[in-house]
Amino acid sequence: MQRGSDRLSRHRDDEMKHELQGLLRSGHPTRSEEWHDPEPTAEDDPAIWGGPVAPAGASLETVRLELARILGRSSFPATSMELAHTLRRKNAPDALTEAVERLPRKESYATVQELARTLTRREGA
Incomplete structure (x- = not known):
């Protein structure tokens, strides 16, 4: 039973599932027009998008950014x-x-910079 609180109709929801099937199955964008695809990451983007940051293998900048964010x-x-x-x-x-x-x-620790510096120095040693 529909209660009317859905943002999309059942038909539009089915359309969206169909549009995403190729992406979900292949693991990469399947559109022929590049402008539809999300922008790829840049070389200077922080590594946070790749998963949790661990001080042992990360740079000072990456650890500082993650600590400051949280x-x-x-x-x-x-x-x-x-x-x-x-x-x-x-x-x-x-x-x-x-x-x-x-x-x-x-x-x-007075600042996030001081904490990040201590963490990366300790984990690298």
Whole structure:
């Protein structure tokens, strides 16, 4: 039974499923007009789109960007335990949260740059 709260009609929903079948089956765009396809990633785009960022294999810039995206400015200054708690609360990737939890408990971080620098230095060593 239709309740009238759907944004699209049942027929339009079926049309959209049919349009996406080729993409879902092949794993790549199937349109003949390139302008319909999403724009490919640029070489200088951050690697965040590829999955969770782990400090062990990521650059300082990538770790800083991911931390800033999740934590924001209001989280600082804070200790590693406070930051780890905030990361867990905001559903950050486990690899990032666990790396922050391994930092010394009493040490305080004033900025996301300082935290990212400490994480990449520790994980790289």
